[in-house]
Amino acid sequence: MPRVLFTAALSCTMALGAFSAQVQAAPNSPFQAPSSTSVGSKTGLAPQPATATAARDRVAHAEDEAKLDLSLRAPHTAPRTQEAATTKLKAQAAPSAQAAAACNTSDFTSRTGSALVTAVKGATVDCVNTLFTLKGTDANKAFREAQMVTIANALRDVAVNYPGNNTTSTAQLVLYLRAGYYVQFYDSASVGSYGTALKNAIRPALDAFYASARSGDVSDANGDILSEAVTLIDSSGENARYLYVVKRLLNNYGTSYDAYWGMKAAVNNVYTVLWRGHQMPEFVTAVQNDTSVLTQMDAFATKWNSKLGGDTGYLVSNAGRELGRFLKDTPIQPTARPLVKHLLDQSQMTGRTAALWAGLAEMASEYDAANCSYYGTCDLSNRVKAAILTVRYTCSPSLKIAAQQMSSTELTATCTSLANQDAFFHNVVRDNGPVANDNNTNLEVSVFDSSSDYQTYAGIIYGIDTDNGGMYLEGKPEVAGNQARFIAYEAEWVRPTFEIWNLNHEYTHYLDGRYDTYGDFDAGQVKPIIWWVEGFAEYVSYHYRGVTYSDAITEAGTHRYALSTLFDTTYDNTDQTRTYNWGYLATRYMLQSHRSDVDAVLAKYRSGDYAGAYTYLKSTIGTRYDTDFYNWLTACNAGNCGSLSNPPVPQCTNADSRQLDKNCGRSNLSAGAGGISYLYVYLPAGTPKLTITSSGGTGNADLYYNYNNWATNTSYYTRSTGPTNAETLTITNPQAGWNYISLYGQQAFSGATVTTSF
Structure with a gap:
């Protein structure tokens, strides 16, 4: 998730308003638009788009945060996806490979009247689904009012004798109309306005469908079409006229509906x-x-x-x-x-x-x-938080956990994971400390016991949208005492393995907001920045955990986007694949191949010069790397994405090999079991934070710190004692002057590196 204003609950799903009111949605329909039909949030009434499947988003995509169905965020959040659901495409809707290949936009943009009706009815549902993405001239040719009237009249004609299944292509006609309303709302300048002519056509069409006795059939075949027809009520803005349909479905619902996905979805869609x-x-x-x-x-x-x-x-x-x-x-x-x-x-x-x-x-x-x-x-929010998030644990002065249910082992493992990620993060970005005026000196991690608990309680406690995999709330970092937090949940579907979903991705947003991007979330949105914000969070999460990002590597083979195009990614023009898969690919390529350019862009982000950073990306770089990026994608898809190793931290240059300095390290440190490698660093007065990290090598070295004498395993102020050489210590407001650091050999170790940043 991006850095989100607590007071404006803004996330990948772009929830508008501090209060987040949601309903839970049924499984996604086979007739909904693909997840790539994501567009920006805007006030007013927007036709309902579709979301990607819950099963794919939450399991296969290892860092999924949100389904970017942004049009449903006004004035409150959209119906959310049922967690246990999986989308199924009916045989009548599933296209063959030949049919999919034959799906051409021109089939719909070049025809009018009966020829258009024939094209729509003859297409697969999957093909009609692609029309949700039309823009510009194509959008006008497909969905101008005259075209919509033609299809509405065709729906009226088939609805009169609706057979309760898709043998007359009712699903394609309904979906085409849904796509038209959706595209027109977001691109009315291209499509043109809708007026009385369409209203006078859509009403008889819906009247005829709901007057058909077979529209009440309790079956798979009818349910799939009925669920889309209920959504079409909302897309067309005829909510008042069809209140009787809402009441009918609520009244007629029975346990027989539960056997059919579409029938349950039809009932649930009345809530929209x-x-x-x-x-x-x-x-x-x-x-x-x-x-x-x-x-x-x-x-x-x-x-x-x-x-x-x-x-x-x-x-x-x-x-x-x-x-x-x-x-x-x-x-x-x-x-x-x-x-x-x-x-x-x-x-x-x-x-x-x-x-x-x-x-x-x-x-x-x-x-x-x-x-x-x-x-x-x-006092609802405070009461619920006190009753639900009963586990409170302090990892360090800068990190605390509020959890619904976590064992001491799980708490310790979480703290260790985040603490060690600090070192990884700073090694990659090479920052010089927090950006100016950032007071987010500590973070609260709120962890619900499951995705359903997150959906039930997080909106009440934090006023957020929960149709996502977690959310970071940056707040106003310039305000003293501001509490940054991210809200997450345990991934119950991988139990008995313990995993907090998106833990390392969301923590990267905290670190990135504090050390790389000046100001609050809104400040960074004046120019496109999402390629970095989300792409880098993916990069750190996968690289730090040592997990191969298979989805992104597969996506690289499509060559879907040029690098110069990805620099223009915003939350208004993106979808899940572009945000996460392609953000990762762009970030990884730039870090590996053009590190100096990344440093130049980050320097501008850190000063708040977002316009300057964008100019650098679009003008100084421009399209110069597009060909090389294309070739890199080919190699990456074939299994050669290049080395993930980060450039080495600069070595400290003082003659005394024990002395550390600002943003540098000492390498090849070693000691036997019970032995100590001693180090020290001088800190100027007023240093707000000292970060010490150890990494690399073999064996097991523990990290110790003291502020008034040599640090040992028996004389120290604080320590980090994990099972490897990867340790991190963060000292807030350290004492000015000489500070002392050591690596203690819990086991014999060699080749270790210690770095200091302040």
């Missing part, structure tokens, strides 16, 4: 219709005139309460959350209040019903805070 309907005055008026949808949600959550804690519990908790959201509409509050209280009374903060309780409590706290005593939600 409700969630975003609040942005439309006509929707609020419709509910005010007929509040039965509120009582329907209360009845649904009450009837299916037993499902909480199970595979379909998200359907129940989402009903509660969206019922609670009606507290924001003053005329509807009198109806909503007792229903919210009713559901709160049948759920609890912890245990099986926690997800229902949390969603209701969050809504009540945000939208009806004056009546918190009625709901039992006063």
